[in-house]
Amino acid sequence: MRQLAVTNALLRTHPDHYDLDDYEGGVARWCTGCGDNAILAALQRLCRDRQLPPEKTVFVSGIGCSSRFPHYMNTYGFHGLHGRPLPIAEGIKIRRPDLDVFVTTGDGDCCAIGTSHWIHALRYNPDITVVMHDNGVYGLTKNQVSPTSPRGLRTNTTPSGSPLTALNPLTVTLGVTNVSFVAQCVDWMPEVVHDIVAAAHDHQGLSFIRILQRCPEYMDGHFEPWIRDPERLLLLTHEDGLQPSPSTSSTYRNQRDHDPADLAAARVIAETTDPIPVGILYRNDDVPCYEDLRRADHRFDPEEIRAVVDEELDRFTIWPTGAAGS
């Protein structure tokens, strides 16, 4: 009877087709010109293109400007703790492989407070899509230095300039055992962002995308030289990777054929920070996903549990003398 009720309700609530606005949640409250807006649009488009049922889709984030993301999606969302979206996403996925899980994180969230989870998530390789919004600064807490801040950046905690060279998230990621998908793009190339998140989503395993993201509030003009000079972007193209449209290709002519299967070449490219490489650096479809590795052969149902609990209790049972032991 309950089954029937479910089917009926499903019929009522399941639209045949999802439009863009089916994925639109609350009104985004990022600053004007903030790169996060473009990333949001790309992901909403991806959901629409792939017709992801909103109830089967979960956006998990940490804390930061970028981590407000799930509030702006009309899917399930989990806006959790600073630095911890990855283990939350792993937990969601472990027994719910039916859910499509995305993680939105910032450079502070991922590369500072969440570093250990970042490394280990890559190694677990759950089937999730991780989008790291890298604005090179802490936005939400109002302008502190980030691990990815360029050297010399003046922030509220580095008034005379950051003394350290920026951490390179790509080389770190590509150095981790079991890494299975790494891409980079920039928020001001919407079409490329869309193509890359789509490829990432289609990949089975953890897809890590670093999106260089403009923060007009605290990093005003930082990416201007790159925006003004398309030659300072290096488009990585390949038949198994990014295939830019003719119009993109006509603007971004600095291109290089790169096979995403080539890890050694990917590592070399990752070292390059100027020009900024844009495209899929690495993809390996053969790395098993954690939730598959940990999938149980046994069904989780009451009778199975009873049988195993009884069997285990037998092992520890002291039968009264005279009664049949086992």
Added chain:
Amino acid sequence: MLTNGKPRVRPPILLDEHVIDVVSDSGEGAQRCGQTFAAIAARSGHGIWTVEIIPAEIRPPARSIAGASGIRVRIASADVTNGGDAADLVVAFNDQVLRGRLRAKELRPGCVVLLEDKWRTDADPDVAAAYSQLHDELSADGFVVHEVPMERECRRLVDDPWRGKNMFVLGLLCRVYDLDLALAREQVAMTFAKKSAEVIATNQDLLEAGWAWADEHLDLRFSIPTTQVDEARIVVNGNTALGLGVMASGMEVCAMYPITPATSASHYLSSVFERVGGVVHQAEDEIAAATFAIGASYAGKCAVTITSGPGLSLKQEALGLAVMGEIPLVVLDVQRGGPSTGQPTKAEQGDLLSAMFGSHGDAPKVVMAAADIEDCFYSVITARKIAETYNMVVVVLTDASLATAQQAFRRPEFSTDWLAPPIDQRPVPAGARPYDWDEHTGLARRFIPGQPGGMHCLTGLAHDRDSTVAYDPDVNQEAIRMRSLRLAALQRTLRPPTVRGDQEGELLVVGWGSTRGAIAEAVERVRADGHRVGALHLRFLQPLAPGIGEHLARFDRVLAVENNWSDRLEDPMIDDENRRYGNLAWLLRARYLVDVDCWGEAKGQPLQPGVIEAAIRTRLTQRVEVPR
């Protein structure tokens, strides 16, 4: 003493109970000997409780005072709820580990000592001298020392007696305590069930050799009558009981990071969980373990995370998130000595207040504590149920003394009522809100990903009934009120605890967690002398069950007894104004406005009935305050 080569065997001495220590260098199998002995005793109908004796160092040198490794077995006619006081009989594989027990004051004055005698003739004169010295010292001090040629006798059967002595000693103990040899043989076969038939046979031979030797040479017989048992019982330690409880509760995901003394619960669970479709995830740290569990729970698979003090501290921010998001979560904290790394293998009840109040802000959670091994099992089942009924974090506190202690208790009868309901994926009714708090109870049905129409963004930020971020002062306060109300709603369903012993009188002793048995025993002893004393044990610490205040009011004084530190008034620096109370005493004073006194120890050992008894007697002889 010997007549015709046989000792003149006196009739067995009738006892209610005995505490037996078996100590050796680590690796000599004293624990296996004691565990098997306890199992045989339990099968014969005795109540048993075992306590592991863990050396102070990880790899202590052989024959060292700090190296005493082994087990204490308390056997009795009736059920046993704790490890008791000092040993009545000790078996030692060498004189140094025996000296260790003597120094630790774990031997009852004048107790029976069975001592491996091979050291008397050791090639090293220092060893031989140390042996003789202790032997003579003990004899002079009134201990009843029997020298046993363990190695010599075992050598008749095996080439390497180092590994076989424990079964010889087992046979000897079975003879001394009048246990059935056939039953013992059977139990040895079970102990070595995973080994070859040859190994089993050898161990059974050793068992019989010990039996025969004692029969022939030892004028020592104890008889502890048993009540006929007609029910099946299980013998497990506290951590295994936790693991069993996790399975039986229907939880499917456990995320943990190894930490003593909690880890063995996860070891056990790892060995069986997959057979019911479960998974134990060893995360990269405790923060990841807690957040992983939260993720699984959020997705509808109520999860557990198992830890100990330092891990609990790391998880606190995540627990606050679960509270804020109203995500059910079970946390098992096997407490150890703190603060910091403290005493990893030792028992302490130091985490009660941090379990309650450890997260920042107002983060109401349920906190309960297991009283014994049986309770470890059932507490997990109850915790899962409460977690999912109230969408709350439930912390279950046990401690290092329960982790490795074994008890025989009635075999649980599995019930499907214990299990989590299957995950709800029905569409959410139109207009339903993710935090549609009930005005009276604060309860709200939660939406699980996959449910059509239930899409919302769960957030650790203050939020309203739609889960939208709320900075509005009234909205924030309303949500806080709703999360708080659920504790009260749960409190109303709790059964008032009962007082054991006197229902009114001079002193009420209140405890929580693993001290229940020891406190009850101590209270019985002072009652036997005519004092009017009661014992109250609290299973729920947050919320506190109804009716406790009335119990407190019926006694002239109230004493909280805990295995943790509280300042002592006899310390010249300490007075009523600066005294730091034990965890429970703080709580009771604040809740009931009663001048609760406290007493505790922080020695890393389970509280023994004898020391509690002494503390109670001291209170009873002090000036009685004017009744309130």
